Amino acid sequence: MQKLTRPGKLHFYILFTLMVCVPTLSVAKTDATQPSPGHNCPETNILLIMAEDLSTSLTFVMQSRAAQARDNRAAMLSQLNAAGVVLKQATSRGAGARTALLINSTILSRTNESNDQLLTWFPLLHSALLTLPDDEITNSADEAIGRAEGILRDGERGNALDELKKASHFLVCDDLSFPLEAAIKEQTQLLSRILQRKPVVTKDYDKLIDSLRTALSYILNHSKI
Secondary structure, three states, rough: OOOOOOOOHHHHHHHHHHHHHHHHHHHHHHHHOOOOOEEEEOOOHHHHHHHHHHHHHHHHHEEEHHHOOOOOOOHHHHHHHHHHHHHHHHHOOOHHHHHHHHHHHHEEEOOOOOOOHOOOHHHHHHHHHHHOOOOOOHHHHHHHHHHHHHHHHHHHOOOHHHHHHHHHHHOHHHHHHHHHHHHHHHHHHHHHEEEEEEEEHHHHHHHHHHHHHHHHHHHHHHOOO
């Protein structure tokens, strides 16, 4: 005959199991609520403005490519320049992207080993953070900027530039920033080839056009009313 478990022993076993499992579940839930870098994507109204920017930029690119077919380097250059101006404007749309660009400018401001120049930017960064929504993404970026400032000002352990890069990454949308960065890189390289009077053929525009179309496709698919 099967031996029955005594009620007292069974009660103790259930309590022990709950004590082990509940904290684990709680930790898992807490981790799941932490924001992930690169997921701060703009709202519909900002996306629609970006769609206008990218459509305009793409038009300038296509006009530059058409000028290439006519071997008109002056038109190729002017149209590609215009495309770059509008493209870079698109990358600054939205409070998160605007603040991320400011953080990137702070990183680029370092010209020597001295921390003094970098530290002069932090009041501006703190002011920029106040224009962002009070949410977990902003708090994570704020904490990373605070750690960077502590490293530079007080000699705390860590890499200040890495912390600033983390803060910037929290504030952007990877699905948009990756194709936009690729487009800017291609536009810059193509512009350099034209200025150096190196041979440029129609297919040299392909990567730039593809990157713009990828970004524009994301925007239109996520801004449907």
